[in-house]
Amino acid sequence: MADFEKDLVVLVADLDMETTIRGLLDHRIRSFDINVPPTYDIFRHLQRDPGCLNDSPNFLRNFSRKYERALVLFDHEGSGAENKSIEIIQTNLENQLAANGWNANRVRVIVIDPELEIWVWSGSTKTLDCLGWGEHTTTEFWQAISNFQKHTKLTDKPHKPARPKEAMEWALRQKKKARSAAIFAQLAKEISFKRCTDTSFQRLSDTLKSWYG
Numbered sequence: 001m002a003d004f005e006k007d008l009v010v011l012v013a014d015l016d017m018e019t020t021i022r023g024l025l026d027h028r029i030r031s032f033d034i035n036v037p038p039t040y041d042i043f044r045h046l047q048r049d050p051g052c053l054n055d056s057p058n059f060l061r062n063f064s065r066k067y068e069r070a071l072v073l074f075d076h077e078g079s080g081a082e083n084k085s086i087e088i089i090q091t092n093l094e095n096q097l098a099a100n101g102w103n104a105n106r107v108r109v110i111v112i113d114p115e116l117e118i119w120v121w122s123g124s125t126k127t128l129d130c131l132g133w134g135e136h137t138t139t140e141f142w143q144a145i146s147n148f149q150k151h152t153k154l155t156d157k158p159h160k161p162a163r164p165k166e167a168m169e170w171a172l173r174q175k176k177k178a179r180s181a182a183i184f185a186q187l188a189k190e191i192s193f194k195r196c197t198d199t200s201f202q203r204l205s206d207t208l209k210s211w212y213g
Contacts, residue, residue: 007038009067013049013074019181023188049079057100064101075115086111108207112200123159126190132175
């Protein structure tokens, strides 16, 4: 096997995503049943979600000899490919990466539906604390979110608003708390994974376990 400088390179769309992945890899790696943390670097694409979608094979081509494995993460919403299924996007992009220097088993593409903020909504009481609602009960908090998003049926998708970004930003505004990447770092460090049912997060979890567990 080739000698690689590091285990993993991660290409993400923005600072919030970088902070989240860094928090998970630095502080929560044992929650993925991984005992030895992978060495890694994270890069942000200047063109954000569309850049990750359209340019990741070119961006990562020269890294295939330096890093053993590669992850690409970006939002479905805002990528410019919202009319395509996530499964097709992931498969096509992984095939393109495989054609540009990466073996198929060394790369994984994770498209988040609709966007990163969906990971915020886990149903944990830590979510309330991070968003500034710690003095409220869980019932009060979710009633407020439900009232904000009248079209969201929380019983259909418990604790997953249909518009997760807008719901998060509304919750922060109510408590006069500024949105920042630090919130995502705090969530990554503190939220339990056991209640997270989001498909993209499960894909990330399964990938890390299969690679390093």
